[in-house]
Amino acid sequence: MAERFRSALSLSQVQASPIFDTVSLFDSTHQESQASPLDEFLARLNAINRLAPSPANFDHLQSQLVMLGVIAAVESYLRALLRKIITLDDLCQRAVESRDVSFGAALHLSKGMMPEALLERVSFVSRESIVDSMRTFLSVKGNLPEDVDLAIKDYLKVCQIRHCAVHRFGKLGVSNAIALGLTEHKALLEKPLQLDYSSLQNAIAISTGFVKVLNNHLFNEIITRVMEGCRGRWKDDKKLFVSYYNLFCDTTSAARSRLSCREVYDEFIKQKSNFESGAHTRRQPGKLVPQA
Amino acid sequence: MSEFEERADQLSLDQIELSLVDGKIFQHAQQKLLSPGAKLLIGPRGAGKTHIMRHTYAYALKNKSSPLAVYATFNRYLNLEPLLKKSPNALKKFHSWVLARLLLGVYQCLADMGLAFEQLEEQDPLLSLQKLGDLVSLLERAGGDELYEQFGNKLTVDHVIKAVFVALKLTGRNRAVLLLDDAALSLASPYLIAFFEVFRLLKAEKISPKASVYPGSTQYGPTFHASHEVEEVPLWLSVEDADYLQIMGDIADRRLSLVELKSITPETLDLFKYVSFGIPRVFLRLLREYFDTTSGSSQKKVNKIIERQAELIGAEYDSLSLKLPQFSSIISAGRKLFDKAVADVSAAQAADAGLRNIILGIKQQDDRSPLVERMLRFLVEIGLLYPLQAVSHGANRKYDRYVPHFAFLYQQGAFKEGRSVSIKGVAIVMQRPIARHPIRRDLSTLLDEAELSGLRLDLPPCQSCGAKRLNDSQRFCHECGQELVAASLFEECMKLPLEKVPGISQAMIARIHKDTKLRNIGHIYSSQNASSDLQRAYYVGPVRAGDIINKITLTVNEFLS
Numbered sequence: 001m002a003e004r005f006r007s008a009l010s011l012s013q014v015q016a017s018p019i020f021d022t023v024s025l026f027d028s029t030h031q032e033s034q035a036s037p038l039d040e041f042l043a044r045l046n047a048i049n050r051l052a053p054s055p056a057n058f059d060h061l062q063s064q065l066v067m068l069g070v071i072a073a074v075e076s077y078l079r080a081l082l083r084k085i086i087t088l089d090d091l092c093q094r095a096v097e098s099r100d101v102s103f104g105a106a107l108h109l110s111k112g113m114m115p116e117a118l119l120e121r122v123s124f125v126s127r128e129s130i131v132d133s134m135r136t137f138l139s140v141k142g143n144l145p146e147d148v149d150l151a152i153k154d155y156l157k158v159c160q161i162r163h164c165a166v167h168r169f170g171k172l173g174v175s176n177a178i179a180l181g182l183t184e185h186k187a188l189l190e191k192p193l194q195l196d197y198s199s200l201q202n203a204i205a206i207s208t209g210f211v212k213v214l215n216n217h218l219f220n221e222i223i224t225r226v227m228e229g230c231r232g233r234w235k236d237d238k239k240l241f242v243s244y245y246n247l248f249c250d251t252t253s254a255a256r257s258r259l260s261c262r263e264v265y266d267e268f269i270k271q272k273s274n275f276e277s278g279a280h281t282r283r284q285p286g287k288l289v290p291q292a
Numbered sequence: 293m294s295e296f297e298e299r300a301d302q303l304s305l306d307q308i309e310l311s312l313v314d315g316k317i318f319q320h321a322q323q324k325l326l327s328p329g330a331k332l333l334i335g336p337r338g339a340g341k342t343h344i345m346r347h348t349y350a351y352a353l354k355n356k357s358s359p360l361a362v363y364a365t366f367n368r369y370l371n372l373e374p375l376l377k378k379s380p381n382a383l384k385k386f387h388s389w390v391l392a393r394l395l396l397g398v399y400q401c402l403a404d405m406g407l408a409f410e411q412l413e414e415q416d417p418l419l420s421l422q423k424l425g426d427l428v429s430l431l432e433r434a435g436g437d438e439l440y441e442q443f444g445n446k447l448t449v450d451h452v453i454k455a456v457f458v459a460l461k462l463t464g465r466n467r468a469v470l471l472l473d474d475a476a477l478s479l480a481s482p483y484l485i486a487f488f489e490v491f492r493l494l495k496a497e498k499i500s501p502k503a504s505v506y507p508g509s510t511q512y513g514p515t516f517h518a519s520h521e522v523e524e525v526p527l528w529l530s531v532e533d534a535d536y537l538q539i540m541g542d543i544a545d546r547r548l549s550l551v552e553l554k555s556i557t558p559e560t561l562d563l564f565k566y567v568s569f570g571i572p573r574v575f576l577r578l579l580r581e582y583f584d585t586t587s588g589s590s591q592k593k594v595n596k597i598i599e600r601q602a603e604l605i606g607a608e609y610d611s612l613s614l615k616l617p618q619f620s621s622i623i624s625a626g627r628k629l630f631d632k633a634v635a636d637v638s639a640a641q642a643a644d645a646g647l648r649n650i651i652l653g654i655k656q657q658d659d660r661s662p663l664v665e666r667m668l669r670f671l672v673e674i675g676l677l678y679p680l681q682a683v684s685h686g687a688n689r690k691y692d693r694y695v696p697h698f699a700f701l702y703q704q705g706a707f708k709e710g711r712s713v714s715i716k717g718v719a720i721v722m723q724r725p726i727a728r729h730p731i732r733r734d735l736s737t738l739l740d741e742a743e744l745s746g747l748r749l750d751l752p753p754c755q756s757c758g759a760k761r762l763n764d765s766q767r768f769c770h771e772c773g774q775e776l777v778a779a780s781l782f783e784e785c786m787k788l789p790l791e792k793v794p795g796i797s798q799a800m801i802a803r804i805h806k807d808t809k810l811r812n813i814g815h816i817y818s819s820q821n822a823s824s825d826l827q828r829a830y831y832v833g834p835v836r837a838g839d840i841i842n843k844i845t846l847t848v849n850e851f852l853s
Contacts, residue, residue: 254756
């Protein structure tokens with residue numbers, strides 16, 4: 001058979017690829033941080049925020065990249081938190097015991113890191129994946145409180161924008177438009193994203209809010225469950241309470257609770273005993289109530 | 293001390309009914325409140341918005357041919373303001389609070405008509421009077437999470453509409469007006485936007501919402517366009533109104549005793565009418581001072597009283613920068629602009645013996661910044677400048693026109709007769725023909741260059757590293773990356789020490805300090821039983837405690853209104 005003609009034109013000259021040694025890319029001396037996942041998230045967030053473009057000299061592309069960084073930090077927070085809870089909590093361990101992990105993970109990951117393998121195929125970009133992860137990995141069930149629900153909704157909007165930025169260089173795709181509301185967005189299909197200064201700030205605020213709301217929620221759900229049969233004596237409960245408190249504590253943000261671990265414990269015991277004595281039903285309105 | 297109250301929300305319905313004057317502007321406003329269609333009742337603080345709304349309410353209660361009127365006030369919206377800083381569902385809670393207040397208004401209306409409201413309660417478990425009342429009072433005291441989760445967040449605008457229809461059936465009226473008082477919500481703009489979304493949805497067949505707001509405000513949110521969704525009803529009486537003296541005179545007739553009326557000369561009364569600049573609350577304050585002061589010759593006494601009122605109004609304006617610290621530079625520049633305007637108008641009026649020359653024209657420029665607009669808006673909102681229609685003096689020479697407050701013009705000698713200030717001066721000037729042109733000024737002649745270029749937002753620095761903020765949409769510090777924490781106005785108010793509450797004596801405060809742990813407004817405001825807490829102090833019984841609580845409530849309302 002006669003050989004087929006193939007053209008050999010060169011439109012641009014290409015250099016040889018440089019050597020890209022992925023082994024040296026990761027820091028092998030890194031020690032897993034002892035800080036809570038929330039503290040870790042906040043430290044990363046602060047570092048990313050410093051890269052945000054200034055309003056005087058604003059760069060849309062840089063703005064999108066900053067947003068991607070923030071979402072990476074959120075995802076990393078979720079993975080770290082789930083892993084640490086599963087490692088610590090018996091009930092969570094039982095909930096996931098029948099799940100499979102890859103052979104490679106089983107062979108090479110340390111025990112504390114093993115739960116990461118469970119999360120390998122989970123992405124936290126849809127409502128189902130976020131809510132299902134809480135249910136299947138943490139056994140946190142029941143209806144979401146309204147603030148958590150709203151925080152998730154807002155965060156998912158940011159995720160849609162992220163999708164446009166990562167996969168389509170900022171242009172609005174059909175599936176994103178559907179998720180964001182087709183009626184309002186149909187005229188904007190395939191139009192490029194203009195993430196201006198205040199929208200970027202808002203997107204970061206929404207992501208941060210999501211992390212903090214979820215952190216509060218999961219702390220309450222899990223600590224209530226764990227401390228169910230507690231006696232209310234710090235001496236007896238200290239070890240258990242502190243181990244969970246350390247998973248969730250906020251020691252960095254400006255608007256953190258100023259209570260110490262012990263004070264949070266006391267508040268917990270107070271709320272619990274108030275509930276048990278039936279005092280939770282209704283606070284008596286005092287003197288300065290409004291006129292109907 | 294003279295026995296009359298200048299705040300309409302402190303008057304009983306019976307007093308309200310007797311005290312509304314028949315001036316055209318008030319009649320017109322009342323008619324608009326009762327007629328179908330959404331309306332905005334617009335006037336600065338003290339113009340009589342609450343008064344006319346409550347009067348309309350009382351009138352409609354008794355008048356079978358009137359529509360059903362439901363009254364609800366939203367003056368406590370700032371109690372919910374801290375939520376904006378710490379709760380992701382703040383707007384939803386605010387939404388429920390608005391609806392619950394409206395539903396309570398429906399109940400109140402049935403109660404005031406002497407009707408049983410079981411039928412309304414039976415409609416829906418969400419219409420429980422007890423729960424609605426608890427929800428409102430708990431949300432206003434930064435609590436109620438539980439009740440909100442299981443009850444409050446299920447409330448929708450439809451519940452209000454349904455309740456109004458039940459009330460229509462019970463009362464036999466064929467349509468309803470909803471009087472939404474204190475809806476200016478000027479200190480928490482996210483709530484203002486949320487409020488007008490509800491307002492828009494309340495428009496239904498047979499239901500017309502009416503809201504009272506401040507002049508100058510235009511930002512009601514992206515879904516609400518004031519100009520074509522509602523009719524605006526102005527309630528600020530112009531000093532140039534043909535019936536001005538008569539209408540203000542009616543207010544005096546209705547609120548003063550015969551003895552009091554006889555003890556003041558008509559000239560002095562007219563002067564007070566003018567320098568109160570169309571604001572009944574100021575007029576009543578002037579009169580009260582007049583009857584409370586016994587010393588001094590007439591002219592001197594009157595001048596002193598007007599001076600004090602001007603100071604009070606000025607102080608009210610200046611206090612805006614306490615409430616809105618981010619605008620403090622703009623507010624103080626506004627004061628300078630106003631002072632210059634008063635000086636210029638006074639000089640022009642004093643120099644012109646034949647004409648009335650009281651209008652200031654400020655040239656419109658295309659590049660006028662939003663900060664300048666905001667500055668002028670503050671002056672109008674407080675009532676220092678009365679806005680008139682803009683006029684054109686040729687291409688690119690359009691002028692915004694304002695009348696500066698008469699108390700200030702008077703003090704600056706605008707109404708001198710010959711060389712001296714006289715009581716009759718204002719009335720004489722007001723009878724002269726009006727000058728053909730306003731006193732025209734550029735912004736740059738009212739404020740110098742440094743003042744103009746110094747117009748900026750005063751944003752607090754980053755609380756972690758002290759870096760200056762870049763602009764007001766910044767949420768994270770560009771230097772250290774920390775989230776920027778916004779201060780809550782309500783919480784600032786709660787931190788005010790008891791010493792700042794007017795009318796509580798030093799001795800009393802010393803006793804409270806000695807015998808109780810109450811130190812600031814917040815301690816008393818949020819106490820479960822403030823009265824008994826206060827009674828731990830020596831020589832404080834239920835009556836004194838009640839008195840202190842009232843004074844604190846008043847201070848809080850003033851601060852947050």
